[in-house]
Amino acid sequence: MFWNYLKVTYRSFLRQKVYSLINITGLAIGLACFILIFLYIRDEMSYDRFHSKSDRTYRVIEHFESEGIGEHSASQPFPTGPTLVNDFGRQIVHQVRLFNFQSPSLALAYREKDKAFNESRIFFADSTFFDVFDFELKTGDKQTALDEPNSILLTEEMARKYFDDEDPMGKVLEFQGNQHLQVTGILANAPRNAHFQFDFIGSFSTLKQSFGGNYPRTWYWNPCWTYVVLAEGVGKEEMEAFFPDFVQKYFPKFVVDDITLELQPLVDIHLHSRLDYEIQANSTAENLKIFGLVAIFVLLIAAINFINLSTARASKRAKEVGVRKSLGSEKRQLVRQFVFESVLLTFFAVIIALVFVWLAIPAFNELTEKSISIASLVNPMDVGGLLGLTLLVGVLSGFYPAFVLSSFNTVLVLKNAYQKVSGFNFRRVLVTIQFAISIMLIIGTIVAVSQLQLLQNDDLGFDKEHVMMIPVIRSPMGQHYESFKNAALQSTVIRSVTAVEEIVGSKHQVNNYQFEGMDQSKPFPHFHVRHDFSETMELEMVAGRDFSYEVQTDDSLALIVNETLVRSMQWGTPEEALNKRYYFGGELRGKVIGVVKDYNFVSKHHPIAPLVITLNTFPGAFNLFIKYVAVKVDGNNTEQAIADLEAAWRGVMPTRPFDYFFLDDRLNDSYKAERKLSTVTLIFSGLAIVVACLGLFGLATYSVEQRKKEIGVRKVLGISSMQILMLLSREFVLLIGVAFVVAIPLAYLLLDAWLNGFAFRVSIAAWPFILSGVVVFVVAMLTIGFHAYRATLINPSDTLKYE
Secondary structure (H helix, E strand, O other): OHHHHHHHHHHHHHHOHHHHHHHHHHHHHHHHHHHHHHHHHHHHHOOOOOOOOHHHEEEEEEEEEEOOEEEEEOOEOOOHHHHHHHHOOOOEEEEEEEEOOOOOOEEEEEHHHOEEEEEOOEEEEOOOHHHHOOOOEEEOOOOOOOOOOOEEEEEHHHHHHHHOOOOOOOOEEEEOOOEEEEEEEEEOOOOOOOOOOOOEEEEHHHHHHHOOOOOOOOOOOOOEEEEEEEOOOOOHHHHHOOHHHHHHHHOOOOOHHHEEEEEEEHHHHHHHOOOEOOOOOOOOHHHHHHHHHHHHHHHHHHHHHHHHHHHHHHHOOHHHHHHHHHOOOOHHHHHHHHHHHHHHHHHHHHHHHHHHHHHHHHHHHHHHOOOOOHHHHOOHHHHHHHHHHHHHHHHHHHHHHHHHHOOOOHHHHHOOOOOOOOOHHHHHHHHHHHHHHHHHHHHHHHHHHHHHHHHHHOOOOOOOOOEEEEEOOOOOHHHHHHHHHHHHOOOOOEEEEEEEOOOOOOOOEEEEEEEOOOOOOEEEEEEEEOOOHHHHHOOOEEEEOOOOOOOOOHHHHEEEEEHHHHHHOOOOOHHHHOOOEEEEOOEEEEEEEEEEOOOOOOOOOOOOOOOEEEEOOOOOHHHHOOOEEEEEEOHHHHHHHHHHHHHHHHHHOOOOOOOOEEHHHHHHHOOHHHHHHHHHHHHHHHHHHHHHHHHHHHHHHHHHHHOHHHHHHHHHOOOOHHHHHHHHHHHHHHHHHHHHHHHHHHHHHHHHHHHOOOOOOOOOOOHHHHHHHHHHHHHHHHHHHHHHHHHHOOOHHHHHOOO
16 A cells, blocks of 8 residues: 555656655745744753753842842842842852953963963852853863962863963963963863853962952952852842841942842853843844744745645546546545645655755854754754654645545546635645745844844944953053053044043943932943043034043042933933032032933843943053043045054053954944844845745646636737736735735734833834835745746747647
8 A cells, every 4th residue: 555655646746746756945045044043942941951060050140220220230249149148148059150250351471382362251250160060071080170379270262272282281371461471271162052162261269369359349340250059959039128127237238229239040041131231142032933933924825835836736636536536545545645745745754855955054153152053963863853744734734635625526526527625725825925024024024123223333422433342351551541542643644542441332331429418329331441431423502511631630539421320310411410410429519511412322122221421541450440542543544544553552562462352343233132133034034935935836837837828818818918917816916905904904903012122212113014015025026927928928829739
């Protein structure tokens, strides 16, 4: 029986090669898209789950907020982790802190080979690092590798970078030009699915030298990412119940009412965390849901194609069914035959899809910044899933035509007097669904791209173009800043120079201020700068003046605030905000000297909040508060500007590596998740439309073949080519119209819900909906037009000679 089914399937395939190839190719493309997105989603959901204690590991996060103003921080003060273990040893079995000086890069050198670099992924961690995380240590002892001060671990990649083929163990690296760190272990390169990526892990006790012999004891500054492992049986809520008393006991009295601690599950960080001071940009669960929806849509379009074409093909086999029934075939045997054929074709499509995936994986990894391997599909669950999908699509696409055809009256079929397959209405519904999904995907892609452009390119309130950022934290720049600035400004291609605390448009710090009219101090976003900050970033002063070299007290008695702060304080106009007094640290300090126009001092994921800008000319600020020198350069002479800046740098700090990045590039990294979403959606939406066109091509081919005699008669009667096009396309145009009406409200509701997650969002205009309908209509007409052209070439004598 099996071999008979196989032979019949083979003969059917040869008789209808075009249909079969279209069917298999369309389904294979849809399956390949589905598999690729499935692999991506699974990788995203696997973040940090490889740690053996991941289900009990939490990051301690801090909400520092008063009346809606403040920060939601991923990090903690230095004492938090050890104090938690000390106070709650029964509930917390391990803690580890990570620290990187809140610097984008730190200097390392191997002097024996004269190799010096600025490294962006250096962390210092407690000796309990391996008690919490299961990162692989290739060489060295996990129990002791981070015990001693001035110890450092580096990855295999960094070992090759600094030591070539030498054994790094025991070698010494120079840190920040003034501290020697001994290599005590070699780490495997950080897994891609860890929420933080590292190249170096130094021992936490090394930091004592940087802070005068001991760790900072303040409970106000919170630069340490702190993780705890709860004891077996201790729940998150049980531990969090202790936190209010913990805050009251240890945190400064003037902030205890504004601070809330919380435990964030380790496995939730990558997809569910968008806090201030994240180690690196995370993805979002919302975007993952969109990827999943796109995958389902593409697969659904491919499956609809497969079912439609299978139904259309089946109607051509009515006489075959009649003959088989006259020879004694039972209905169930016919059903099994058709289902078998459909499942077999689906199986071939799955095999081809896997080949497509294998070919596309390298480009897909580059696009999504992953290291996914098709070998990850070789496990019982995934193999079973693919087999289940094969059976599901095969049975669905084979059962309906089998059921209809096996119900024909044998005598009528053999007399050619049977009614055509009654699946046309069913196919109408499926084609309408297919067009509706295609329209929704096009609308979604246009809106996603528009939202990305708004985030990246819309007015930020400052000029991010042609601004070079030079990391300088914990460098001697404090003693050389004015000399460096003066030397840089000698260049004709350097416009202005300033220094800032954080990356403008990306991060900020928080400090407590009390302004006139307030009963007590509260946290405000805060930014330390040097002179010429407004000029360099091209900020607009709406009232008052900028910081001035002429007024020596500006660095201690003056503040600049933004318009939002003026509104939140209900001071009236910006002019009325001038000379308002403020307290800091419980003491009356100075006054507001200027109001700057609102600008996005963090990413557009967040609304603009009140902001305080202070001048800090203290040379030691470059060790604590000033992290970057920002330089506005001539955009037409960038290379010359870089050369001139490096020369100025060498003039003041010849032994330190010169490093820089452009502000616009770094700000665009903040929107990596949205950029990835729009790119992937665009690609897979395009593939979905290709698959839909394949199905339309097949159905149009079938329609022309079914109506050959009709077209022949009409040609004899003088029908024109345009009339043939209208004849063939009338039904599809109607279905596109219905699909358009169905897709509009669904697309609007889904996109509006997604856009509501952004503080700044595009408005949903009418043109993406109109354009999507036009695109689908034009593509459908081009596809049908090809068949209409072929129909005009039909010779009536060939189709009517047997009539």
